[in-house]
Amino acid sequence: MRVPVQLVLGAALFALFLGAALLSLVWTPFPVTDLDIAAKLAPPGGGHLLGTDHLGRDMLSMLMAGARTSIAVALVAVGIGILLGVPLGLAAAARRGSLLDEVIMRGNDLIFAFPSLVIAILITAVFGPSALNAILAIGIFNIPVFARVARGAALTVWPREFILAARVAGKGAALISAEHILPNIANLLVVQGTIQFSMGVLAEAGLSYVGLGAQPPTPSWGRMLADAQTFFYGYPRLAILPGLCIVLTVLGLNLMGDGLRDLLDPRLRRNVR
């Protein structure tokens, strides 16, 4: 099987930022909370590879720790979506047309009606801004997405012969869903997971840009952009670097998603081209 080019390219891009995020757990060139006002707005090169920001913090260290925040928030949000959404979708498919199915799908429609940013605003207005609340806000929005994908995919698996065989063998709907349906729809869930991951990174950046995400001193790309806004004209690198990090991470994840879809679901590829 030929591995799609996008997959390789996307995975390489994402691996770069994932690596930086993991490395930042144990080492950054400078501590990210280190303010060095004397060295503020230092140009790249010299002691600081990518220069320093308006408070004298090392840009490279901030960007590495920012990758950690971004990836952690998006990852947990995707986790929430999968852990809650997939079982709901499987249950709805197993009892297709029942009241349970109807309730689950209408509940999903309801969450869809709240733009994720509006959920985040509501949550922060009530509980105060924090990275945790940003995760919740993005994660809640992921639940209906995964429920829908899981339900739709599971419905195509249920009529198959091997499911009939499992039912004849006396397995219940829950067991069949876990043992036979889930492995058969895992492909689609992985692809959707990658897409939601990239949307999560964008959403986290947006939320922290408006001050509803991770709070200082936790570095995040979105807040670096917000901080850079006043210095942008004189020091464009302050805004260009975090922005590029967001773009490249999201691009990497999207390319990975496209590549995975081509690799895992050849039927889809034939339809599209």
Added chain:
Amino acid sequence: MVHYAATRLVSLALSLIAASLVIFAVVEVIPGDPAAYMLGLNASPEAVEALRRDLGLTGGLVERYLSWAGGMLRGDFGTSYTYRVPVAELVVQRLGVSLPLALYALALSTLIALPIGMLAAARRGRAVDYGIMGVTQLGIAVPNFWFAMLLVVLLAITWQVFPAGGFPGWDAGVGPALRALTLPAVALALPQASILARVMRSALIDTLGQDYIRTARAKGLSEGQAIRNHGVRNALIPVLTIIGLQFSFLLAGAIIIEKVFFLPGLGLLIFQGITQRDLVVVESVVMLLVFAVIVVTFLVDLAYAAVDPRLRHGR
């Protein structure tokens, strides 16, 4: 069609009720009571009590919900605590910025995306197609507020073609107002246009594989004529859905873009509401946005059914 519209209308009403219950519940779970929360720690008990009366917090839970929801039905969204004016008045005033901005962005996105998507589909597999797919892939990955910052530095500061922010108001004339909204609209439109162009492309490629396109070619139409007369119309169905969905994204996305450009729209109102703990404003604006999304989805469903008779019968 009437039956279809009626069932959709019932589900629209149910969604609105459910959404209002959720929003009401979230605001209700605030520790303590909203009046104390809004006034902060140093408020005197008398002031809190007075605000409780103002906010209508004295009745039971059901009574309070009914008076809030009933008020909204009559167009009474309550009174802003900080501004001391009816929230409905504030919202209408701010909608005068946010709504034109979202519509402007929607128009830009549609006008740019559809021709590009069609071009890519018509030249699929060739250099033009790969170029367009690459650029739109990048467009999806760019955060719109960052793109907005780049636009400001380039077009507002370096070349000074457009204002960097602020809004002169519609009283200053349509020209200056639209000029102030242009950069925000472009920034909002970029990711949406990228998505829409890709949807247009794959929808058109899907239809181009259909038998009726082969028939059209067989009866002597050129490739271009077949695409224009038979392909595009059929491809527009999924595209319409996405356009409808995008409108609600644009309204919500405007919240962040308004912050970049200091535009006095709903977004700024909601953030002021949060910092000033003006729950009445936050609650109402959130409800209004959700209302807009639900209604637009309903309208798209109807438009959908009007375009495609298959959807009206047995789904």
